[in-house]
Amino acid sequence: MAQIKSNKAQTRKTVIAIGDGPAIPSKKDAGLFTAWRVSLVGAIAIIAFLVTFKQDPYLAILKFVPDGILITFQVTVESIILALVIGLFTGLGRISKNRIINGIASVYVEVIRGIPLLVQLFYIYFALGRVVNLPAMVSAIIAMGICYGAYMGEIFRAGIESIHKGQMEAARSLGMTNAQAMRHVILPQAFKTILPPIGNEFVALLKDSSLVSILAVSDLLRRGREFASQSFNYFETYTMVALVYLVITLFLSKIVSIMEERISVD
């Protein structure tokens, strides 16, 4: 029995970490880097080809959706800012020795991670909409912020825990309070570790932001849907929408990977 147990413990150590964000291309990973380039060049080439040689309806679609791209970015940026604030406090709560604070943060993370984002969006807009009537855009940002805040909290927690405990001891032995040590010593160091996963979450959030089209927020997907339902060009419209999403996320993941390289150099 003991033998089996220890075997189990050993197999558990093999952790395959796959985030839900995109694979971030790095020069070290030549295969993936090539794939990134092929995808980006391919997507842009297809868009260019379609817009040039099949102007009707592709050019019309391309002219119709940019408003939606702006909304998509607005939702993404505002949600991520909210998520960062929530995530910081959740992360600090999760490492707190205070049982109540720790309990609240942990329950929040478990509850949010256990409910699909789409259901959360519905809940905040339609169910809570009965109590407080929030504009669709605000509901969307709050729902996305709360949802991603839970994941962000785990990133902050892991980042803070990755800092050697001697750093906290040194800061505390100089007379700093726990909060001062966190602010001046631990978080600035943790920030370096958590920036790449935060970038990853940003890209993932941008993709998930397409869910807000359900709430009558005119994001990229919603604009596409509007165009399609007027023109009945479903195939052409959604092809274009997918390609635009692909180009945006490929660009963003590249920016994240450049950022990551810069940090690791310093």
Next chain:
Amino acid sequence: MSTETRTVMVRMRNVYKYFGQLRALNNVSLDIYDGEKVVVIGPSGSGKSTMLRSINKLETVDAGDIIVDGININDEKTNINRVREEIGMVFQSFNVFPHMTVRENLNLAQMVVRKRTKEEAAAISKELLTKVGILEKADQYPGKLSGGQQQRVAIARALAMKPKLMLFDEPTSALDPEMINEVLDVMKKLAKEGMTMIVVTHEMGFAREVADRVIFMDFGAIIEEGTPEHFFKNPTEERTKLFLSQIL
């Protein structure tokens, strides 16, 4: 030594500390006087570091009293941060802040904790970096420094708080042999200036030269204490003799 006239800096009374089943501190009682230099020796796992770390409450003890400069640190009403301001601590693993330059390492707690202005802090930092012989590295990041240099930065950082007491937890154990002396020299200089020091170390030469008193610990208890003279020439306890014969 007329200890009666000297003030007690650290008083430990019947201190116990457990790590699970392990008794890390077993009824430790000890007085350390103002200006005294005490070197603590003993085999690894004997409780030396735990005792040192309990003085600034990096370890919370399970029983007994620890009084530092007249303040009972295990009293719930005591603001431990105010006590720690007065106690400098130097770690085996340096623990300098890698995201700040050497100068910023020294300035930070002066400004945040002591509420000194940037100019006041900078002046004190400069003075101390000169003292530990590392002023020319002031604008470097610690990652670019050798272990010995990092440890001197850590000492200067602790001194910048103008502490009344300095604790050294095996300050040279993580250093390459050629760097040990540069750190010990700084510590000797400090001792000559009259700083109260408690030093956990394996450097017997330092103990012999600097210590007013040597304490030998084993199994969480103080086995024997005395002057270096007594210690290295006529130790009385069998365990002390055995330990010294192993390391000397």
